[in-house]
Amino acid sequence: MSRRARIHYPPLRDKVTDAGTAAAHIQDGTNLFISGFTSGYPKLVPRELVRRAQAGEEFKVNLFAGASTGESVDGILAEAGVVAWRRPYMSDRTMRRLINDNQIRFKDDHLSMLSGQVRAGNWGPVDVAIVEAVAITEDGNLIPTMSVGNTPTYVKKADKIIIEITHEPEELYGLHDIFIPEDPPYRMPIPIYRAADRIGKPHIDMDPSRVVAILFSEEEDCCAVFTPPDQAARRIAEHILDFVRHEISKKRLPASLPWQSGVGDVANAVLSGFLEDDFYHNLDIYSEVLQDSVLDLIDMGTVRVASGSAMTLSYKGRQRFFNELYRYKDKIVLRPVEISNSPEVIRRLGVIAINTAIEVDIYGHVNSTHVMGSQLMNGIGGSGDFLRNGALTFIVTPSTAKGDRISAIVPMVSHVDHNEHSVDIIVTEHGLVDTRPLTPRQVAEQVITTCAHPDYREMLWEYYQRAIHANGGHEPHDLSEVFAMHQRFLRTGSMRKDC
């Protein structure tokens, strides 16, 4: 069937054009809002913008996405030097370098708060929205691809809309649940009572008169590559599953709370851990990004339903998902990120949240974003939305990084994204500390002796004792040497003393 047939609203068929014509709507200073949230980002127009830059045209755009996009958007646009501003979360190597060099302006946001800010006009006019879609409905509305993110709001507010129609199956129709809440002071409750409740429409409402160009795309998202979980990730997953099993058995936790698991290998390992564990069944997932492991868990019958804002699948995962869409569509729902990450809903459902840290300090404060306090890694993403509102919150990290030259447990984190009150449980491969019934000093003692890598325990313990001696207090610190480990790393390439 011709791709043209995917434009079920005939008046829009005239808008089919080429990338050059479409991209002509984007000029120096354009506020460019794109779909995409680890997946589902447009590919053709970004490439055309790069072509123009390489041909010598001088221009810069302000680039706003749902969250991270692939190398094929953030990477090439950054490389081409055409990005003035970028918001929010990104994870591309080149873009990261340029942000840290102050060549690209970047601001991070809690993902749940972002669509509302755009609707309030705080981000300036939405000049152009570029959206990846599988089809346009008979009424001129949009069916997105593998992510929702902020696309509904971007489409709602855009002066001009460009659509890239892909060849992913049109049967994605029915996967999405699109609901834009009213803004304060007229907002009403978000009526999700169980993880998979559907409260919206299967399409994104669109005013067809604002569509300026439609392209047909043969491109695919860069597929995710998952490495099998390493020993540390497996140990972390075991600690978590053991702990939750124990809490449920002791009736301290209801058996049916939904789970959220962040991005990255450890997060994936936790979900894989369910596969080998026959205690858990009939699980609900209320998360942000759904990865391959969710398909496995659905196939096993361990997961009943999964809600998120995007799916990031491996090449094999994609094939499998598309082949049996009819089956997965009953079990998976993709929502706007302001809904998947809504504090209201997360707290109502009582989500068990698991997110990864760069470093954690002895009192339980967490750095998720800035290496050695200054260099941005990716961004806070949705981690704050889930940590701050979950019913039981885990922060996980391998106890060391860079071949044990860095301890992920430090006296004070060099940047704070989540403070001690947002973190219930701290987990490394060495063990787990439930901070809830402990004073800060008790937390410090247990984190040092349980979570820290054995090679760093003495160093941390000595710091803690000196801090008590020097200043005492509720969270004893000695500010004169609180970052000595970080400074040693910056000087010598290792936090160890013998280097």
Place this chain on the structure above:
Amino acid sequence: MSRRARIHYPPLRDKVTDAGTAAAHIQDGTNLFISGFTSGYPKLVPRELVRRAQAGEEFKVNLFAGASTGESVDGILAEAGVVAWRRPYMSDRTMRRLINDNQIRFKDDHLSMLSGQVRAGNWGPVDVAIVEAVAITEDGNLIPTMSVGNTPTYVKKADKIIIEITHEPEELYGLHDIFIPEDPPYRMPIPIYRAADRIGKPHIDMDPSRVVAILFSEEEDCCAVFTPPDQAARRIAEHILDFVRHEISKKRLPASLPWQSGVGDVANAVLSGFLEDDFYHNLDIYSEVLQDSVLDLIDMGTVRVASGSAMTLSYKGRQRFFNELYRYKDKIVLRPVEISNSPEVIRRLGVIAINTAIEVDIYGHVNSTHVMGSQLMNGIGGSGDFLRNGALTFIVTPSTAKGDRISAIVPMVSHVDHNEHSVDIIVTEHGLVDTRPLTPRQVAEQVITTCAHPDYREMLWEYYQRAIHANGGHEPHDLSEVFAMHQRFLRTGSMRKDC
């Protein structure tokens, strides 16, 4: 009328007794949960416990309140050495000292999360609850005094209940709105759509069979003392009111969002500022603690309705409030703190939140709790609930403390309670920075040149330049001297170089 008549449920009249008999239910190791949230705390039983300690009895209790209580509870119990644990927020001088000395174990919590944790059993059994009340209803339920806090949950979970009936007017009946949400996974939306909506009962449900003692109390809350706002507080208030007025005029902010204002003199100054400003009218307050200024604003017709969890009034304020209760009861509603501080409701209503910091750093991270990183001041209270979920969030502080010897703007805060993503606007008496459209580096530049005290601007600017030079990055820091100002203060008693 005899005080006995306030026990409208006759079977409970037999439980009237003396403080000694009541306090006998409290022994070494008892988990003691008391009413009280800046006001409305029991006074007789605490005094009896102190008497026992002074008579030589050795015992310690675990003391859990709604938030801070007066000197007459936290102060005397701490002094008597009978407190093993204390949670959450407190603000008593003696108790603070003993917490910082690690003689009293203390853990702070976001106030919105606390009742749920107690219901889940995470704080251990609720052995005894002591509640201040104005009456017991015909059905054996409780009418609290000037605060709600966590009392409904403490009463619900308590094995034994002790009631102190005060002489405050019984006509407080109807002021409170008591609603305990179901816990996850069976929670439903909290159906507050406008600031003053009433969704619960005018009394606290109680099982009368668990009441072990009733006392009649002649005691009153220590009245709040408000000093007239100083110059700095007035300037801060002006900056905020000007800014919001401007945003509303430019249609970037709806005119009818409700306001929250934290505790302390600056917070009170902002509300007083409304009195002299004829732009604002028909305001709603959705806050935590209501102070005298709210009565003024209601009388002026500037405030339409005010919702909170407690009222802390001056002596005069109390007289005025009690004299015209019938009038204020239409306009004021007191709720459990899990509702007044609910992220769901705060985000739905779009609260404009104003909270006070101890120090703020150049990138907008906030310390509300720990002086020089180690010494606890009071606790995080509800500041995180409001900052993290408000539609527009202000953090305010005078630019200096301790007679200008401390700069409240520092390179890096020595403790983080709220990170840059929770803080929209930073205000000191010198000016205001709207961080929302700025990168971290732009925030630093503006905060240094606009908010910092002129005497400290050069020092901060030089730090910032050296950090860029030394490490660059998205939030440049030089960890080797990031706390140099704090260290200088600890060494010399001043952050200034010339001392």
